[in-house]
Amino acid sequence: MKMKAYLENLRQWALENLEPKLVMVGVVVGFLLCVALGHYFARQNLYVNYHRLHPYISMDTQFLPTFSNLYELVKSRIVPGKTLVIVGGDSVFNGQGQTVDKLWSDQLQKDLGDKYSVVNISFRGGRVFEGAYWIYEALSKEKHDVIFVANAFGAVIGIPCGNTPYRYMYWDGHYKGFLRDFKAREDFIKFNSTLLLDQFQKPLDELYLCMQIDNYLRFRDLWNVVSYRLFSSIWTEGTAKDCLVPRILFEDKIPLSDTTNVRDSDQSLWLNTVRKYSQPYYQTVNGKLLPNHYGWREFDLLCDCAVMPDLRSNTLVVSTGVCPFYFDKLNSLEQERHNMVLDRAFGQYVRKGYNTLIINNLETDDFIDAVHLTPAGGYKVASQVAAKIREIKEKQQNNNQK
């Protein structure tokens, strides 16, 4: 009762003595203070002890790294005299199936040695040239020595301004002026507006507005810092009871999976996934495989507007393939189709000026499911990717000497 009376008195005092003009001044001051802090933090590296974008610092748990966050992270790995290797791609290159102490990209760093600096900013569920490539493109404005590596499955490539859920990052980079002028990509966006719709089939106006406002106010940069270092404020099933805990305290808990999972995992689900990689590109007519011209025309177009022409010679597209256990379960026509798609797609990459690497010596025990790699599989990939990167570097040096 005393407490209630006290609170009521306090409330009355506050209402009677409120200086409204000072309140409004305070609002402006508080808001502008946040804007200033946002601009400051946008130029700092947010991450501590970084190895990869694990679930607690990525979209899986509603932590959306800003373009600036990743840009500053990658910039912090630039060492004069060393070649920076940016690892992009999807969950395969994110190391799904490998614990953080057995991460393939850390092994890649060891294999490459002192003359290279490796940073892994691949996204689980991302496409080939989403996220990491845009950071690479932004860095290319400053003429750093960079090689970009990403994994791809056959002809799956994604649209140049990003598919859900990572397309926010494209527009973030676009409106903040990080990305370069790339006419082929801009034309693609202009002429394919039907692809740029949200889950309710409405235009992405809110996304564009958000990123445009953020360019000036930098609220996402500020509150990402708060969420990472002080307290989070969003409940997700991943964080659950720890939803208020700052993300810096979360460990990278991606588990090491048993190789027997390959045979125990949901085989029909994975088989359908493997089939989907090649289905759009060839159709079966009278027992023969004929190319789907529409699918290949689209792939050709996307190849042209995914990566800027001058950056392709420093871009390496890697195929880690499908687990032999699953590949053997496909019928002969499906196997043939799978191989034809891989050959044609990677051949197209080479013709467009990309570097490619097809890894085909992985065994069943190198996989945890149809596509993701165990540490052993990751190490095999690391050694081959390292060799290819050195080859690319050597070719560049020879070209420069000429």
Add this chain to the structure above:
Amino acid sequence: MSVQTQNRTQKLYAALFSMLLGISMGIFLNYILYRMSMPTKPFIYAWF
């Protein structure tokens, strides 16, 4: 304390309180912009 001093102190407290209230609201408004960049849920009664 004289009445004048008391009044001045009251006014100072009131000014400080108003300013702090305003600053916290300004900070919160900035946070709202961030929070809206995450997937948010529609208002329930807007369904009706």
Add this chain to the structure above:
Amino acid sequence: MIFNTYWFFLALFPFLLIYWAVPSSLGRMVILLIFCAVFHTHFAGAAGVIPIIVLALISYLCGLSKNRLLIAAGITVCVLALCFYKYLFFISDEVIGAVNPELGRSFKLIFTSVLPAAPPLAISFFTFEFVHYLYEVRKGGEPIKNPLHFALFSIFFPSLVAGPIKRYSQFIPSLEEAVKKINWRSMALGMVLVCSGFFKKLCLADNLTSCTEYFADKFELIPPIERWLYLIALSFRIYLDFSGYSDIAIGLAAMMGIKLPSNFNWPYLALNIRDFWHRWHISLSTWIRDYVYIPLGGNRHGMVRTICNGAFAFALCGLWHGAHWNYIAWGLYHGIGISVCLLYPKVLGPVGLKIQTFLSKFWFIKWLMTYLFVAFGWLLFFFPLSEALEKFQLLFTFGYPK
């Protein structure tokens, strides 16, 4: 999404500046009307604005005529419009379809070709306001003669989408007073209320929504104590979401100096169901009381009639929330609850009086009973009947049924 959109923030800021800067009352009203029209068009679409314009015109003209027959016709048109847009599919699927599925399907096909994909935005709210207006004029109240005043009453953006349901006799004088000069105190307090609303919605309600949506289909898998926590989370989810919206609406109006009726008064502190409905969605419950319950006879015609009137009024209240049987069930549930609450001392005689005396000594028991009654009701509100009953049973089941 309405208030929690970047479009709204970007549009509101310059509007408020212009509104405050314009020196004349008429100028302020015109600016406000333009913004209300832009707001509604943006969120409802050009086609979605037509119903409110048509119904507003009809209501305005019928009100001006002061002809009882015309006014009754106006009320009928408003009610029919609500039924047309909101309940036709319910009638075809659940009413006709329950008796004759084939006939129900035929009607549904007809309705699909006639109706838009979704009912016009805010139709439940603005039809109720027009009915209120016409009913009061029919009773002898003075109609709104100024078309600008009526237009603002119809389309006032803070309360347009989800209330509070305004009373014109309070709104118009408040509007006239507000546009005369800036009220700094009202502006500051309004902003506090807006912030409070967003805090309730974005920081609390949305997190509770994510949590309850995640556990909704895992209800039988979670420990029994967590099922009760789920129930509490569900009850606070809807309270914080809706009272948050109301705070934002009332706060925005206050920033313009306009007073809207309050909609919530700490409903979960209610000590009986009647008290609860004096604290929850106050503008709707008073509307139902004034325009359904009292015209039906209220409690002036004996106990049986009182119970029937109450049950009907609450069933209608439930149906207003959505065109599904579970909403009607929820409404009836509360109607029965209120009847029991009001009549048990009379019906049970001396025993009833003893219970009443006991409860008045132990307010905690009264409070707990009321809160649990309301919380169980939310299961009916959010889930289909069978699922709601299943969850209710699981609350009292120890262990895991499957």
